[in-house]
Amino acid sequence: MKIAIAGTGYVGLVTGVCLAEVGNENVICVDVDEAKVESLKRGISPIYELGLEELMVKNYDLGRIDYTTDYVSAYCDADIIFIAVGTPERSDGSANLDYIKEVALQVAESVRKDVLVVIKSTVPIGTNDAIEEYMQKHLKNKGLKLEVASNPEFLAQGTAVKDTLDASRIVIGVESEWARNILNEIYSPFEQPIVVTNRHSAEMIKYASNDFLALKISFMNDIANLCEIVGANVDDVAYGMSFDDRIGSKFLKAGIGYGGSCFPKDTKALHWLSEHNGYELKTVKAAIEVNENQKLKLAKKALKIVESFKGKKVAVLGLTFKPGTDDMREAPSIVNIQYLLERGADVWAFDMVGIENAKKIFGNEINYSTSIDEVILGAEVCLIMTEWKDVVEYEIDKYMKLMKKPLVLDGRNCYSLDEMKNAGIEYYSIGR
Ligand SMILES: NC(=O)c1ccc[n+]([C@@H]2O[C@H](COP(=O)([O-])OP(=O)(O)OC[C@H]3O[C@@H](n4cnc5c(N)ncnc54)[C@H](O)[C@@H]3O)[C@@H](O)[C@H]2O)c1
Structure with missing residues (x-):
């Protein structure tokens, strides 16, 4: 079976690599981003996910998976096409389906054989119906069988490979036996529970x-x-x-x-x-x-304590929205850093893997380091945003030794109240 995947982000790339890992020998991943595709071909993952790069390289070397920007060649003779592009938020809160529609049009114009199109992206209830109708309308080779199935993704960033190879369940929303059988065949090597519903219920x-x-x-x-x-x-x-x-x-x-x-x-x-x-x-x-x-609870509390951030070194420990990922999308650190910068703080941020993505947001407005020591040295306030292992396991006496004033506001409850008190650190956390 030839499998094509549209979008090589957290969902598309992990899905493609895991489908190859369970033995599929013809997986082709498509992205519009040329730099990403180049990097994938060189065996370098554009995202940070534990264990992903190893499986990428292994399956690429085995000839089971490839990457391309040439969607026509990828889709024209595919048996199944997974759509895993983004569905970001519009300003009114609704889901933006422009990327899905773009792929749908590309598929409709490219396919030359019967195909099952599977929407993995998170889409509002009714989208699978609407996309099927849209594709039928734009199908270049009329008479081909083209059906859409829903197959929402439940992986969590940071554990995406494990979550895919060992998922709690696979949900498929189908409207025909044909679609059901194809998806059952695709997912049988994973040996995971399969929940079959109609498309609306799967989306919900x-x-x-x-x-x-x-x-x-x-x-x-x-x-x-x-x-x-x-x-x-x-x-x-x-x-x-x-x-x-x-x-x-x-x-x-x-x-x-x-x-x-x-x-x-x-x-x-x-x-x-x-x-x-x-x-x-x-x-x-x-x-x-x-x-x-x-989100801003601790930064506001810190401001009350220090009265002004102007010219003060403020340490921010953790940039990404959670540990184990380099993803900065909607990370609470963003609004906190903006709050600090607007009030004239000299912000120094620590992160394990999120610095490159954070630079795309803050450029040189803040200082970055992968060393907690460097970030807290001489700081008057420390805000903990992400519970990275390095933060949780940090020797707490160092806050006392290195900071100008040992004031730590912990948004992830990383330390025990007693330990911080005994170390002489002014410490605030959440709900304790
Ligand atoms: N990230 C997660 O943890 C997660 C988990 C479950 C579900 N989802 C859902 O899955 C979907 C994808 O999320 P993501 O985080 O993987 O997105 P992402 O932003 O990481 O990746 C999307 C990719 O699609 C590519 N793309 C855009 N238009 C394209 C086109 N026409 N053809 C081919 N590629 C195209 C982009 O260049 C990008 O590489 C979203 O709907 C999201 O809500 C995400």
Whole structure:
């Protein structure tokens, strides 16, 4: 089976590489970005994902996977085409489907044999129907069989390869036995549970899953804020809750809010879709509001303490929206750094792998380092934005030794209150 994949981002590239890894011998990944394709051909991953580059190189050397910008040659004789391009947020909160439509048109004009088109991107309910109709209308070789199936992706950045090779479930939304059989064949080597629904339900499973997780985070952040007022410790509260199987132990950690390329846009897109259909999704609306308020909580608190940031060295530990990824999209660090810069701070930022992407946002407005020592040296305030291992395992006495004033505001609850107190550090965290 010839498999083509449109888009070599976090989802497309990982999907392509993993499909090759399970034995498919004809996987072709398409991207419009020439530099990305060049880099992929040289065995260099344009994104940071644990274990990805090794599998890329292995399967490229085996001749199972290739990369191209020439979409016509990739799509014309493909049996199955996965669409994994971005669906970013529009200014009104709705999902921007321009990239999906662009690929749909390219596919419709290129295919020369029957093909199943599978939408992996996160798209609003009804999009698969609309894209199928759009492609049928623009199909150059009329008479060919072309059907669209939904196959939302659930991988998490940082563990994308593992999540794909060992997924909790594969969701496929189909309208025919033909589509179902092709997807069953593609996914059988993964030996994972396959959930088959219609296209609308598959599209909704993706949004409902992401929005539920976002809601869980916002709920704990809301509880954390109340814990601070009434004198409870949210970490202890979360631990106590986690024993209940109905609640589960994951996504109970309070912090400075969710970011990344999915939760912020997927909550807004479902909320928009709901309003558009005359229904108010109150829980999701609340999750969005709590998250917005949470992001700047610590920077605002720091300002109250130091009164002014002007000319002061402020250390920011962690740039990416979470550890394990180089993705800066919607990272809480962005609004915090903007807040600091607007108030005249001299910002020094530490990150393990996010510096190159952060430079695209802040250029030389801030200083970057992969050394925590360098970043906190002489700083008057330290804000912790991402719980990178290096931050969590950092020798806390060094805040005392290296900072001008040991004031640490921790947005990820990396340290124990007692340890920080005993070390003589003025320390604020979330919900404790
Ligand atoms: N990133 C995640 O963790 C994740 C997880 C699950 C689902 N999703 C969803 O998957 C989709 C893709 O997300 P991503 O993070 O992988 O996006 P991304 O921005 O990392 O990658 C998209 C890629 O598509 C390419 N592209 C754009 N137009 C193209 C075209 N016409 N032909 C070929 N390539 C084209 C871009 O150059 C880019 O490389 C989104 O809908 C997202 O919501 C993402």
